[in-house]
Amino acid sequence: MRIELATAPGDPARPNEDWAATALPAAGRGGVLVVLDGVTPPPGNGDCVHDVPWYTARLGGALTELSGSRRDIPLTEILAESIRRTADAHRDTCDLSHPRTPQATVVLARWDEEAVEHLVLSDSALLLESPEGVVRAVLDDRLDRLPSDRLVSDEVADAVARNKEGGFFTAAADPSVAGRAVTGRTPAGDVRALAALSDGASRWVETFREGDWAGCLALLAKTGPQGLIDRVRELELADTDRTYLRRGKTHDDATAVYVEL
Numbered sequence: 001m002r003i004e005l006a007t008a009p010g011d012p013a014r015p016n017e018d019w020a021a022t023a024l025p026a027a028g029r030g031g032v033l034v035v036l037d038g039v040t041p042p043p044g045n046g047d048c049v050h051d052v053p054w055y056t057a058r059l060g061g062a063l064t065e066l067s068g069s070r071r072d073i074p075l076t077e078i079l080a081e082s083i084r085r086t087a088d089a090h091r092d093t094c095d096l097s098h099p100r101t102p103q104a105t106v107v108l109a110r111w112d113e114e115a116v117e118h119l120v121l122s123d124s125a126l127l128l129e130s131p132e133g134v135v136r137a138v139l140d141d142r143l144d145r146l147p148s149d150r151l152v153s154d155e156v157a158d159a160v161a162r163n164k165e166g167g168f169f170t171a172a173a174d175p176s177v178a179g180r181a182v183t184g185r186t187p188a189g190d191v192r193a194l195a196a197l198s199d200g201a202s203r204w205v206e207t208f209r210e211g212d213w214a215g216c217l218a219l220l221a222k223t224g225p226q227g228l229i230d231r232v233r234e235l236e237l238a239d240t241d242r243t244y245l246r247r248g249k250t251h252d253d254a255t256a257v258y259v260e261l
Contacts, residue, residue: 001031002260006225008233010200010251018198018255019056019104023068030112032067033257036060036104037124037198039170042154047095048102055102058086059171067110075108075119076183080175087173096173099158103172106181107196111261116191121181122170125202127217128186129193135214140182143168193260195220200254201229207244208235225256 001024009016017038024031036059038052062082066073073081087096094101105122118138120126126138146168150161161167169180195217204210204219210231211219219228232254239245 003031003033003258004220004224005255005257006229007253007255008229010249010253015051015053016253017052017056017104018200018253019053019060020196020255020257021060021064022257022259023064025068025071030071030110031259032064032110033107033194033196033259034060034063034067035107035124035196035198035255035257036063036171037122037200037253037255038102038104039100041100041102047098048090049093050090050102052102052104055086056104058089059083059104059106062086063106063108067108071110071112075110075117076178076181079106079108079119079121079171079181080178083171083173083175083178087175091173099162101173103163103170105198106171109194109196109259111188111191111194113188115188116186116194116261117184118186119181119183121177122168123199125197125199125213127195127197127213128191129214129217130190131192133192133214135212135217137213138182138184140168188261191261193217193221193258195259196255196257197228198253198255200252201225201232201256203232203235203252203254204228208232208239209244210235220256220258221260225258228256229254 019036036056038056066078105124107124108119110117128136
């Protein structure tokens with residue numbers, strides 16, 4: 001089994017709000033990967049005394065522990081319990097009802113000799129490659145499908161779309177959001193490799209159109225996650241006229257995990 005992980009902050013002067021981990025069971029069979037992309041808050045931090053890295057570390061730690069040690073529990077229940085544990089850790093000090101209480105996108109995958117299970121919530125990506133080289137992208141594309149008038153500003157998005165029916169969902173403080181995740185199960189024999197990408201790393205496909213998801217997985221296999229992130233940074237720096245980066249920041253936190261089974 002080959003497992004590689006890399007992450008890079010969008011701005012070296014700011015904490016990296018992504019979080020990633022892998023785990024292998026002591027029995028030597030199977031494993032787990034977790035990738036979280038923390039949502040940068042507006043000024044005021046959503047009335048929370050904790051920052052986003054605190055939140056992603058808490059949530060990621062719970063996800064890794066439970067998905068690695070409780071293989072009898074479905075991934076949706078693991079996400080719900082992890083959100084509940086994290087919320088309980090700051091329920092007495094922070095306003096968890098605020099729409100920008102610390103939150104994150106989630107990619108969670110767990111595999112053993114029988115199957116590869118997956119869960120994706122919001123706009124990070126999971127790639128699954130078959131033994132024949134066919135790559136399937138598991139995406140939660142609700143954010144991409146929203147009308148532009150629901151995303152014209154952070155204030156509008158928070159009021160009508162963020163963690164709202166008919167909008168998009170992230171892991172924040174409500175455990176029931178786990179039921180909104182994109183989930184599935186694939187026989188182990190049908191998966192040769194998998195990868196998880198925060199949207200800062202998936203820019204290679206989704207923003208710069210350097211190739212498709214199969215090309216992205218091939219690049220990961222050849223250069224590793226750091227090679228993918230380095231190429232994204234080159235593309236960002238070269239886009240001086242903002243042809244591709246019309247909105248948002250030039251550099252985003254970028255994380256990639258690559259696994260060959």
